[in-house]
Amino acid sequence: MVTRGFFSGRKPPTDADERIPPGQYLEQGFPVLSAGPTPHVRTEDWSFTLKHGPRPIKKWNWTEFNALPLTKMTRDIHCVTAWTKFDTAWQGVLVDDILADAGIEPPTAFTLALSFDGYTTNVPTQDLTAGKAMVALLYEGKPITPDHGAPARLLVPHLYFWKSAKWLNGLQFTERDEPGFWELRGYHIYGDPWREQRYTGDS
Amino acid sequence: MSDGPAAQSPWQTVTITGIEKRTPRVTSFFLQPSRPFAYRAGQHVDVRLTAPDGYQARRSYSIASAPEAGETIELAIERLDDGEVSPFFHDIAAVGDEVELRGPLGGHFVWSDSDGGPLLLVGGGSGVVPLMAMIRHRAARKSTVPAALVFSARIWEEVIFRDELIGLDDRRDGFDLVLALTRELARRPTDYSRRVDTAMMEQSMLRLPAPARFAFVCGSNAFVSAAAQALIDAGVPAGLIRTERYGV
Numbered sequence: 001m002v003t004r005g006f007f008s009g010r011k012p013p014t015d016a017d018e019r020i021p022p023g024q025y026l027e028q029g030f031p032v033l034s035a036g037p038t039p040h041v042r043t044e045d046w047s048f049t050l051k052h053g054p055r056p057i058k059k060w061n062w063t064e065f066n067a068l069p070l071t072k073m074t075r076d077i078h079c080v081t082a083w084t085k086f087d088t089a090w091q092g093v094l095v096d097d098i099l100a101d102a103g104i105e106p107p108t109a110f111t112l113a114l115s116f117d118g119y120t121t122n123v124p125t126q127d128l129t130a131g132k133a134m135v136a137l138l139y140e141g142k143p144i145t146p147d148h149g150a151p152a153r154l155l156v157p158h159l160y161f162w163k164s165a166k167w168l169n170g171l172q173f174t175e176r177d178e179p180g181f182w183e184l185r186g187y188h189i190y191g192d193p194w195r196e197q198r199y200t201g202d203s
Numbered sequence: 204m205s206d207g208p209a210a211q212s213p214w215q216t217v218t219i220t221g222i223e224k225r226t227p228r229v230t231s232f233f234l235q236p237s238r239p240f241a242y243r244a245g246q247h248v249d250v251r252l253t254a255p256d257g258y259q260a261r262r263s264y265s266i267a268s269a270p271e272a273g274e275t276i277e278l279a280i281e282r283l284d285d286g287e288v289s290p291f292f293h294d295i296a297a298v299g300d301e302v303e304l305r306g307p308l309g310g311h312f313v314w315s316d317s318d319g320g321p322l323l324l325v326g327g328g329s330g331v332v333p334l335m336a337m338i339r340h341r342a343a344r345k346s347t348v349p350a351a352l353v354f355s356a357r358i359w360e361e362v363i364f365r366d367e368l369i370g371l372d373d374r375r376d377g378f379d380l381v382l383a384l385t386r387e388l389a390r391r392p393t394d395y396s397r398r399v400d401t402a403m404m405e406q407s408m409l410r411l412p413a414p415a416r417f418a419f420v421c422g423s424n425a426f427v428s429a430a431a432q433a434l435i436d437a438g439v440p441a442g443l444i445r446t447e448r449y450g451v
Contacts, residue, residue, distance in 0.1 A: 147424065199212070
């Protein structure tokens with residue numbers, strides 16, 4: 001349905017077009033969205049735990065985690081609130097390298113990301129491995145700010161950005177695909193921006 | 204509080220049936236859905252505009268009306284000069300125009316009188332909109348749940364829903380309005396002439412007969428960060444505080 005009097009003044013240049021998923025617009029800033037107050041997690045209080053169900057597999061403190069191989073990842077990111085930001089530059093530890101340090105293969109097909117503030121989000125394990133995702137520690141070369149998830153956040157750039165959990169403190173392998181915080185509150189179980197899977201039931 | 208999944212809600216056409224200027228920068232648009240829907244106070248909708256060449260722009264807007272208000276929903280939209288959807292509404296949209304809408308959406312920033320209270324609401328600028336839906340819902344239900352709204356605006360003329368809020372405050376039925384004007388002197392003895400801070404939150408909570416069971420904070424990211432921290436410093440457990448940020 002064409003809207004009377006609305007014209008595409010904001011239409012992005014065609015070379016950018018193919019990088020913007022349907023229903024998204026290009027944002028230059030870096031908006032902040034979260035369901036509660038910003039937790040202030042000190043690195044000395046931070047830890048990261050890999051779990052299989054309730055059972056811890058391995059736990060790292062901040063120093064140990066920073067000793068893992070650091071990888072750079074520059075990606076476009078897509079928020080379900082409709083902004084897309086190009087070329088965000090992160091450094092962190094690939095999930096592959098976390099698994100290698102723990103000496104395991106992924107034990108299940110589903111993963112729940114866990115955060116200090118109780119936030120959770122589910123991601124199929126195969127969307128986290130093979131270089132697709134990392135636990136990011138730096139944004140544009142500097143420590144991530146509290147608003148954006150300090151000291152460490154998940155980065156799964158090919159899914160809507162609510163999947164990239166802030167204030168991350170663990171990954172938990174689950175037997176079934178367990179809906180997380182927003183997935184229980186009307187948002188899509190998978191969240192592929194290119195298929196515009198924003199809300200529960202979007203195909 | 205029920206946080207069940209929202210039912211799938213496809214795009215539908217809605218007709219603008221009324222336009223009412225609220226403040227110099229905020230105007231309410233009343234929309235009649237082709238397929239009316241039930242919603243909860245605090246939820247939002249997505250609005251989509253389509254250009255002749257197929258280009259589409261979508262934005263999320265909170266619902267200002269109470270679920271009890273009937274089929275027509277009210278969106279109170281602030282004009283953002285560098286926006287692409289809000290200038291359409293402010294400069295072009297007229298009664299009788301159709302736009303596309305999807306909703307209701309969001310299952311976290313919601314409150315019903317059956318959830319109980321006391322209820323502490325903190326809004327900055329147009330962040331008051333979803334809180335207004337909760338306040339109107341409370342009034343429509345003739346609820347006695349104690350509630351306080353701390354509403355920060357730059358000046359008196361920019362206090363959205365000002366007359367309605369003061370009218371509700373004057374009922375003395377358990378709802379208290381606290382205005383915090385950041386660029387003008389307060390006009391009512393119970394209001395403040397400064398930004399929200401910990402002392403203001405402490406004093407506002409004293410207007411409630413018991414500690415808040417729910418705290419909702421909405422506004423810009425800078426406002427929400429400051430207000431949520433002020434609430435925490437005033438003793439509100441972080442886990443009770445629900446936030447909604449415009450992002451920027």
